[in-house]
Amino acid sequence: xxxxxxxxxxxxxxxxxxxAQPEAPDTTAVGAIRSEARAVAPLAHSALxxxxxxxxxxxxxxxxxxxxxxxxxxxxxxxxxxxxxxxTTRARLIRRELDEQFYxxxxxxxxxxxxxxxxxxxxxxxxxxxxxxLMDFGYGTIGHLRMLASLGADxxxxxxxxxxRALYSGRGDFGTIPPARGGRWSAGQLRLVDxxxxxxxxxxxAAGGGFDVVISKNTLKRGYIHxxxxxxxxxxxxxxxxxxxxxAALASVVKKGGWVLIYNLxxxxxxxxxxxxxxxxxxxxxxxxxxxxxxFEVVLYDFDDGEAARAQGHALGWDAGPKPMDLANDLxxxxxxxxxx
Numbered sequence: 137x138x139x140x141x142x143x144x145x146x147x148x149x150x151x152x153x154x155x156a157q158p159e160a161p162d163t164t165a166v167g168a169i170r171s172e173a174r175a176v177a178p179l180a181h182s183a184l185x186x187x188x189x190x191x192x193x194x195x196x197x198x199x200x201x202x203x204x205x206x207x208x209x210x211x212x213x214x215x216x217x218x219x220x221x222x223x224t225t226r227a228r229l230i231r232r233e234l235d236e237q238f239y240x241x242x243x244x245x246x247x248x249x250x251x252x253x254x255x256x257x258x259x260x261x262x263x264x265x266x267x268x269x270l271m272d273f274g275y276g277t278i279g280h281l282r283m284l285a286s287l288g289a290d291x292x293x294x295x296x297x298x299x300x301r302a303l304y305s306g307r308g309d310f311g312t313i314p315p316a317r318g319g320r321w322s323a324g325q326l327r328l329v330d331x332x333x334x335x336x337x338x339x340x341x342a343a344g345g346g347f348d349v350v351i352s353k354n355t356l357k358r359g360y361i362h363x364x365x366x367x368x369x370x371x372x373x374x375x376x377x378x379x380x381x382x383x384a385a386l387a388s389v390v391k392k393g394g395w396v397l398i399y400n401l402x403x404x405x406x407x408x409x410x411x412x413x414x415x416x417x418x419x420x421x422x423x424x425x426x427x428x429x430x431x432f433e434v435v436l437y438d439f440d441d442g443e444a445a446r447a448q449g450h451a452l453g454w455d456a457g458p459k460p461m462d463l464a465n466d467l468x469x470x471x472x473x474x475x476x477x
Contacts, residue, residue: 165237166195169279172248175451179444182258184265185251191283191316192248196308198236203302204229212302234303240279242300244354246452247279252444253351253399256471260435262395265289266321268348271389273333274355274373278304285313285324292343294329301330334385335376345389350396357400359417371414379422380430387430387476396432396474401445403466420472427474436473445469 162170173192180186204218205211206229218226240247262268266288275281275293277300285291295301304310310328315321331339360373375382390396400418419438427434446463454461461467 164197165235165240166197169195169240169246169248172246172452175453176248176251176448179447179451180251180255182255182263184258184263185255187264187287187316187319187321188251188254188280188283189248190318191286193318194286194314194316195240195279195282198239200233200235201239201303201306203232203234203299205232205299205302206230210298212298214302214305217302239303240277242277242303244276247277247283248452249401249448250280250351250353252441252448252469253353253397253471255444256399256436256441256473257349257395257397260395260473260475262349265349269346270349270351271343271347273350273352275328276300276354278309278328281326281328282313283316285326286316286321287319288315288321288324290325292327292329292347294331294333294339294343296330296332298330301328304328332374332376334382340385343389347390348394350386350390350394351399352397353399354401354415354418356398356421357402357415357417358419358421359402359414361421363412363414364417365412367412367414379426383422383426383430383432387432390476392476394476396476398470398472398474399441400470402468402470404468418468418470420470431477432474433477434472435475436471439471439473441469441471442467 161167170192173189177186177189180189202215204213204215204226213221213229218229221229264287265284269290269292270284271292271294272281273294275295276297278293281291281293310326313324313326315323327342329339329342331342333343334340355373357373360371361375363372377385386396398420402418403413403416406412406416424434424437446467449455449461449463449467454467455463
């Protein structure tokens, strides 16, 4: 029996499988980080670095937050803290709306720049950070800390920037971090410590010890700590103690056999006829013999990681956009790797 054409057409339509509509591109800051992770992935040679990049998928979206700062930018308050201030005091403060982009990048760029430090650690035997205790000195932004904690690490971030204390004070910013998808990692922990470590006794105590790994990226630079020319003190990193005391404190919180990695990205070193940029000198600020006397084996000292850093910078798009970086001539990297004897 022949079916009417209309009925046959309807049957064909009902029998045709529905195709999923393509997802709209994620234009949020989290979407950009996930896209960057895919771009950097071909450069990741170790399981540790690849796991870190996959952890970008675990980053949550963040609503815009309100913080208040004073005119000197030396103090910052959460919205709730500012509301408790006298009206005359609050009226003098500057209200800032900080969106998801600032939450994850702050002033320092993509958290995925930590891929190279992790690759170096992996090359020297740190194949996984699950179950390890890790401190980041001068963390600068929370994204990479969350990613590391989502791989099962117990992570402590130390910072002196008052804005970051106010920004990262919401529910879920720290504490237990759920495991990243795509693996069998356990949940990790994230704590944030505000203060000048180790000079501030409260910050030193709050951070604790027994670390398997300590990382410091773009903070412990020779130019920041021992500038070759006189500069505005606001441009420097003030440890609050001399080199010997700092290195001794560092050694005291690292387990025997544990690692310290100082990793610095820098522009071209300032020339004598140019204004001095302290951040352009990314060499280790501490003398090699001082590190050895404190109980460290110096595995790498001012290792030139520039070629790999420039490849990573290209993958992250640093040489594109309205203000492209001249990677070949204006991006350099130094790595100093220590192991506690």
